[in-house]
Amino acid sequence: MDKVAVVTGGSKGIGLATARTLRAEGARVVVASRKSSAELDALAGPGLVHLPVDLTDPEAPAAVVAHAVDVFGGLDVLVNNAGGPPPGVSLPRFSFLPLTDGDWREMFDFNLFSAVRACRAAIPVMVERGGGAIVNVSSAVARQPGTMNVDYSAAKAAMTNLGKALSEEFAPQGVRVNTVSPGPVRTPWWTDEGGAADVLAAAFGSDREAVMEQVAPEAMALRTGRLLDPQEVADVIALLASPRSASTTGADVLVDGGFHKGV
Structure with a gap:
């Protein structure tokens, strides 16, 4: 895979496994996260660089895309993986009523708006380059909400909807947009x-x-x-990002150990 990829939230977990997998497949990778990690540092080199950014900063996602263009000459793959509990927040939370407007804003800033801003920056670069692939990491609870983490579930449901909408608009211009929805990893x-x-x-x-x-x-x-093991999700992300999925766009792929029961 002779491609340039950006992976957000790539210092640990699913993002780290994705960055490692894409690099092993031959992609040159920019990893964006607040801090690095020992595991990410071990991957760093000419084909993989880390950019320390706070992805809730409205300017940060565009800066990451610009960094990929500056360092590697373009952008072919965007993996919007950053998400989960915002800094300082412990999940799960068990009820809707205690959540404030600030709680909702923090959750959506981290889990939705960071991806919206990254897509806004990446898509014109991909279109000019002739196409690309975006993989958004949502969650199985986007389809199967419950009483816990209602703000997180709502943000991920919006992420899933975003992927469908972007695919509809930009697939004719060569930009495939797909979603991966993990269960508990x-x-x-x-x-x-x-x-x-x-x-x-x-x-x-x-x-x-x-x-x-x-x-x-x-x-x-x-x-x-x-x-789940993070690598099990990363393998699906890498497949959707690769030319082997050239006719897959607008999909939402569950990798959830059988959590979701709906048809």
Whole structure:
């Protein structure tokens, strides 16, 4: 894959696995995130660079696209992976009523508007280049909302809708836009101290390892019986970004361990 790619939120979890996979496939990669990580530093080199940015800054997504053009000469692939809990926020949250307007704004800034701004910057570059591929990382809860994390679910539902709309407008100009909707993935969102595993352990009177190994998979009726591995999502992202998916656009691909039950 002799392409130039941008991966947002690429210092850990799904984004890190995606950056590693795209680089292994031959793409030159710009990773955008607030901070790097030891794992990302190990990948850095002439074909992979890190740009430290706060993607909730309205100017940051365009700066990332411009950096890819400056360093590698263009942009062919955009993976809008940044998302999850905004800085300083612990998820899950269990009710709608305590959420303030500020909570909603923070959630949408991080999970939707960062992608909107990145697409706005990337699409003209891709069109001028003759085409490209955008993969937006949404969530299975965009299709199957519940009482937890209602603001996050709503932001991801908007992300899924965005992908469909952009595909409709820009596929005739050679820009494919697809969405990947993961279920629960064993990432730092779950495993960090104070993360989802600890929050759920306190709520269910369990411990963090039991939550990740048994409680959460059972509560979410994951038919595979386990949380996902980030690489399993990254592999689908890489496929949708590649020429092997040349006729796939406007799709929303679930990678969720059987969480979503609807037809």
